[in-house]
Amino acid sequence: MTQTITVQLDHLTALDINPVREIIDPLLEKNAIASLEQTLTFDIQYPRDPNDPRELSEIPEVRLWFVRLDTIYPWFPFLLDAKQGELARYVAMLVPHQFNRVEGIQYNPEALEIFVMNKLFILSDWLEKQGIYSQFRLKSMAQLFGYDIDDSFFAMIKNSC
Numbered sequence: 001m002t003q004t005i006t007v008q009l010d011h012l013t014a015l016d017i018n019p020v021r022e023i024i025d026p027l028l029e030k031n032a033i034a035s036l037e038q039t040l041t042f043d044i045q046y047p048r049d050p051n052d053p054r055e056l057s058e059i060p061e062v063r064l065w066f067v068r069l070d071t072i073y074p075w076f077p078f079l080l081d082a083k084q085g086e087l088a089r090y091v092a093m094l095v096p097h098q099f100n101r102v103e104g105i106q107y108n109p110e111a112l113e114i115f116v117m118n119k120l121f122i123l124s125d126w127l128e129k130q131g132i133y134s135q136f137r138l139k140s141m142a143q144l145f146g147y148d149i150d151d152s153f154f155a156m157i158k159n160s161c
Contacts, residue, residue, distance in 0.1 A: 001039060002039055002040075002041055002081055002084065003023065003036070003039050003040055003041070004040075004041045004042070004043050005019050005020055005023060005040060005041070005042050005043070006019060006042075006043045006045060007019055007042060007043070007044050007045060007065065008045045009045060009046060009047060011065065012044075012046060012061045012062055012064075012065045013061055015064065015065055015068045017065070017068060017069050017072060020069060020073070020076075023036070023040075024036075024073060024079075031130075033079075033130065034130060034132055036079045037078060037079065037137075038078075038079070038080065038081050038082060038083070039079065039081055040079045040080055040081060040086065041080075041081050041084050041086050042086065042089070044056050044062060046059060046061070046062055055092075055099060056089075056093075057089065057092040057093050057097070062093065063093050063094075066090065066093035066094060067093070067094060070094055074119075074122045074126075075122055075123050075126040075127075076090070077090060077091075077119055077123070077141065078123055078126075078127070078137070082141070082144060087141070087144060088105060088144070091107065091112070091115060091145070092105055092107075094115060095107050095108060095111045095112050095115045096108040096111050107145070112145055113147075116141075116142055116145050116147055119141070120138050120141075120142060120149070120153075120157075121157065123137075123138055123141070124138060124154065124157050124158075134154075135151070135154050138154070
């Protein structure tokens, strides 16, 4: 079941991630965070002039809030509803990109590669600590961004610990 996190202008301007903490922290304390896997979406309440052509990911205050969120919960992509486009939107907040009318979001390829690899390392370790089998989940996430990750990559991560 999808759960929506509403983020108001005052949250954005104060870098206040309490709307996320209110949902995440109780489940972390109960060791039940896996129950939120791919269920979260955001409702970003950022008032704009009707003539403002920018996407939310092009607004500095919004992007900075997501950078802050990512530093506190670097494994947060695990919780985002990818089917609703939330993972792609989250990545757009953190990775340089351009919009194409026909093809949609065009991420900077090098920045996207660094981001995906970073998240694979973070999520691999975090999911293992949570007792959640991760290889299929991580491969699926990488595939959303055009990366086909070989099983040997995960063996290498596991052996490096």
